[in-house]
Amino acid sequence: KIMERFFYMLPKEPGKTAYGADAVRKALDYGAVETLLVSKPMKEKAVKLIEDAERTSAKIEIISVETDEGKQFYNLAGIGAILRYAIG
Helix, strand or coil: CHHHHHHHHHHHCHHHEEECHHHHHHHHHHCCEEEEEEEHHHCCCCHHHHHHHHHCCCEEEEECCCCHHHHHHHHHCCEEEEECCCCC
């Protein structure tokens, strides 16, 4: 469900999504992350992002690569976020 929402929002509300470590880092710095999405194989690389998300009370979802959406997300960036509000 969460991946459906993320992929739906990408083209419809691009300002309220972020993907890739740099874009997600920026969103976390603004406190804008509602839900941090981390592909399971990226979990080791995303430890700092996960810690920062916990500090800002963001939800954290570890995404399996067992589904088509999970594989697509991993191939996109493996790290993404749904934002509370759009950032510039």
